[in-house]
Amino acid sequence: MLALNGCEGSTSTLQPAGPAAEVIATLWWVMFIGATLIFGLMMALLVLSFRARPQTGSARHQTRIWIVSLGLGFPVVVLLALLAYGLVVGERLLPRDDVAVVRVSAEASRWTWDFTYDDAPGLHTQNVLHIPAGRPIDVAITTADVIHSFWVPRLAGKLDAIPGRVNVLRIEADEPGRYQGLSAEFAGSGYDHFYFTVTAHDAAGWAAFIGGDAE
Known part of the structure; x- marks a missing residue:
């Protein structure tokens, strides 16, 4: 959070003063949270990989579950969700003719x-x-x-x-x-x-x- 203290001032995208900027700031936070979740999971898997464990069939099966379901599946799901959200938000930002401008x-x-x-x-x-x-x-x-x-x-x-x-x-x-x-x-x-x-x-x-x- 200390690093976010620099995201202030007259040119900060994290201090929106209009509807379009508000949408963009929300998109930034959503992507930041998604990236943080993926990073946190990767760090947890890295720590677990250094733990000593017996090389039994059950252990190998459990490792496979962690790698496939969490190491691959979770990031793919999060990234696809962020992509879909970004596309929806981008479409909302396009100029429209339904209001007086x-x-x-x-x-x-x-x-x-x-x-x-x-x-x-x-x-x-x-x-x-x-x-x-x-x-x-x-x-x-x-x-x-x-x-x-x-x-x-x-x-x-x-x-x-x-x-x-x-x-x-x-x-x-x-x-x-x-x-x-x-x-x-x-x-x-x-x-x-x-x-x-x-x-x-x-x-x-x-x-x-x-x-x-x-x-």
Whole structure:
């Protein structure tokens, strides 16, 4: 648990602030628990393998049961369960058209993000993405030069910005506030400082921003 103390801060995926990030954090914990169970069993079998025991037919039969049913069967069952759960969770994270969403565009370049807003044609911000809190946002992601990535760890997963393509990522913030975004894709010298900010507004703040009354 001491190692988990490092999983905190503005870019921690274990401190979700939106529904998509919550799903991803839950998936992480489920996989962590599954991996821990497999590791614990393997360590137990390793310890048991060093115990002196008589080489009788019964002992060999018991050893075979441990190896086949636990050493092989248990990890296979756990891994298949984790795979099935991961596929279900991944499908849940896909953008859907059954809810009203706010649509924005994000274009990356070395070393800035340019954001435009469908609700306010002509409105443009740089390195600060403004969104309304409590509403799903579809971010249309592309790039003007090389491959980058759009990642706001506390709001959603990572999606690459690819030249000539538009990839759509759905994000949502539960509460108004500021959330750290970054590019986790190597794109040349300077990429490690390629950050941006997501500012989530309450209803009044979003209306003021769209109306041009907020910075």
